[in-house]
Each structure stands twice: as structure tokens, then as C-alpha cells.
Amino acid sequence: MESETKQSVYHSATYHAAGEAIMSFKPINEIHQHLCAFHVYSSDHSRHVEAHHYCKHLSKDFHQCVIYDSDDPNARLIGIEYIVSEKIFKSLPPEEKKFWHSHKYEVESGLLQLAPKSLVPGAATDIAEQPAMLELHQTYGKTIHTWAIDVYPDLPLGPPNLMMSYIGDGQGPPAEMVQARDAASGQDTAAKRELRKGYLSSYERVEAADEWAKTGRGVEFVVKEVPLKK
Template sequence: MSFRRMLRRSLALFVAGGFVPLVVPAGAAEPSPEPPGEEKSAKTTVLEAGARMLQGNSPLAPMDIHLSGFHPLKDDPEHQMEAHHFCHQVNEDFAQCVLFDGNETGANLNGVEYIISAKLFETLPDDEKPLWHPHNGEILSGQLMAPGIPEAAEKALMKGKMNSYGKTWHVWNTGTHSGAGDSLPLGPPRLAWSFNRDGEAQPGLVEQRDRRLEVDSAAKRRERAELQPLARPQAGVDALKGRFPRPTSPLPGVVERGESSETGRHE
């Protein structure tokens, strides 16, 4: 059974059992900044309404999985932002996501991410692999979430993403945890990475998201400890090691390739 079908079945069971409704986007994040430009004209509004009625085969329609997480830039790790992913699971090994700076209708599109399984990662050329960040740290830390879906469905989703990799390009600096962004998409795309050690995220970044979305990363971390035996050493875990002005420490189960998960030494 495909992950998407399994997710839909889990959701259907929860709804049938009288649990909370599905899409409940708690605490929308305000996009920053608002792009300059004139208000939409009546003509544009009418054209949009017509397009919604007549163009029902949009490739955005399958982007029905919402993930909330965080990205530091690989070449500038202190440039960190909250990232809302809206994803389509194309098949069991490949997903594609559009990234926004919030989860409400006024959010700005500021990047893209492709997600592949460990199996597909192994097929990449050696010079391509450094562009792909590991996901085990995001999952086991509890930082990556799928807000608004039942616990069983989210756990299945995260289990399916263990040992996967993502290739993420941010095309618009719409603001960071510690600074304002640009009013328009400026400059070249920038490669984003993942947090793989405690202390890499700037103080307050995760906590601020948790309060707004009414979620608990620490609780998720405890719940996901049962996924730790599934974690395999991944490439890129130590890509940002030592590049933060704060003390950092290993996450249990999150290990760079060539290291022993027990000793932390290179094999």
C-alpha cells in the first residue's frame, strides 16, 4: 500500500471514530515581508475565480501534506528560518514540496524541496550527494511535524521518512528568526540544510513555532524515541558541525556515515 493511501486510510478511520477534524491550521505564521505592488484589480479577481472553476487539473492539487520544520542555510548556518512544506508523495521513494514562510493563504512562496529515500540517494553521483541533507535529526528531535493530522497518521508519515534526504533551495529571503527579509526575491537560490545536533537551532526558534502552532517538539521527541532503532548513519550529519556560536551536542541515533553510533568515533 502506498504511503499516501495509508495516510488517507488512517485519517478516514480517525474521522469516522469521531476525532478532531482534519485540516486545522492552528496559529498561522505571518509572512514577512509583504511584496510591494498595487492591490488586485476587479479584473484580476474575476479571472482568478474563472480559473478556479475551469482549470481543475492544477499540479498543486496533490500538494496535500503539510510539514512544519526549520532550515539553516548550508553556507551561512546562522541564517535560519521556519519552513512550511506542502508536499506531494509522487511514489514511495520520491516527494516534491513547495515551501512557504507561513501556513495561511497570504504566505510567501520562498523555496522548493525534493525528498528521496535512502535507496535513491545511493544512486546519486558523488558530486551530487553534498547537495542533499539528512532527515533523521529533524524527525528524532521532534522538530519536523505534520500539524493538524491524527497522531497515528503523523507517526506513520515520520516513520516512512526515516533515513531519507532532502534537496532544498530557498529562492527568497522572506525573513529569519533574527532578522527581516527582502521585499522581493533577490539574488541566486541558496542551498538549505537540516539541524542534526542539539543546540544548532537559535534559541527561541523552535519554541516560538511550537507556541504558535500549539505543538510540543519535546513531547514529539520522546514519542519518536521508538523510531531510533530504524535510524542508519547518514551523509551530511556533520556538515555544519562546529559552525555555530553555541555549544552543540549529538542527537541520539543521528550519526554521520563512518561513525559508530555507540562510540562516536570514525570506523
């Protein structure tokens, strides 16, 4: 059994080494930002998910991110997020805006953090993340999770889910989730909240975002079979 295990590890290492030698990873290699936050299901605000975003800035007004459930080597790929500036968000059609959420509260509350494990925890991290937080404070995101890991931990079953964020205190995530994230990353969400009061400017989110706050209604993607177009 031990011999079989060693052989399996050897073949795995050989496979990866051979792949890296002949394949291109250009889009992946362009990822330059790791953000950690929490998402809530658009249709069920009792369900919260820790989300690690790995992002590439296509322009100063548009970012694209792949999302994992952690920053471990075997992390599960659970979704994507597109991030746009206020200028682009305001230009979207009314029907499109309902899919988007603001980042104002995420940044101000300290829930959105930069690179929880790749930087030295504490003051160094707080200083390093200020430019990113200043930029993200006035942005808007469209997030779709393709894997509902809180219901189906083993496989990405079911339709995708639209995800939202928070716009005020008392909306989540549960304190124990934040405490677990802080313990794992060596950071302090509450301290970040106080620190950011000193450098974030006053900003009011665009009302057309976070539509659920006005309507009390969320969005679900429902499977519908239709005739094939030929």
C-alpha cells in the same frame, strides 16, 4: 474611499472565481502532505528559516515539495525540496551528494512535524503523524530557497540558496523560534521528541550526507556570466 475598497474586493473575488472555473490546478490538487520544519543556510548556520512544505509523493522513493514561509493564505513561496529514500541517495554521484541532507535528526528531535494546523493538536496529531515520521526518518532532502526572506522580506532578490538541516543538539534553530511555532500550531516539540523514542527504530544516517559536518564548509551558488551558446 470605502466604495473603491469594496469595488476592489469585488473585482478580486470575481477574478478568482472566473479563474477557478476555467483553469486546471491538477498538480496543486495532488499535494497531500503538509510538513513544517526549520532550514538553515548551507553557508551560514546562524540563519534559520521556518519552512512549510506541501508535498506530493511521485513514488515511494521520491517526493517533491513546494515551500512557503507559513501556512497563511498570503504566505510567501520561498523554495522547493526533493526528498528521496536512502536507496536513491546512495545511488547519487559523489559530487551530487554534497547538496543533500539527512532527516534523521529532524524527525527524532520533533522539529519536523506533520500538518501543524490541519489536524487536531495533541495526541490525535501525534498518532496521525507516526506513519509519515517512520517513512521520513530514513530519507534525504535537497532544498533550495529562492527567496531569502530573512534578508529581503519584500522581494525574492539575489541568487538561490542551498539549505541544510541539523544533525545534532545545539545546532539550532533558536529556542524562541521553536516556541513560537509550537504556540502557533498548538503542538509541543519537546514532547514529540520523547514520544518518538518509543516508535522510531535505531538508524544511522549515510555518512555521505551532511557533508558540512565533515568539512566545515558550506555551499553557495555564485552568479557567473558566461558566453551564450547558440
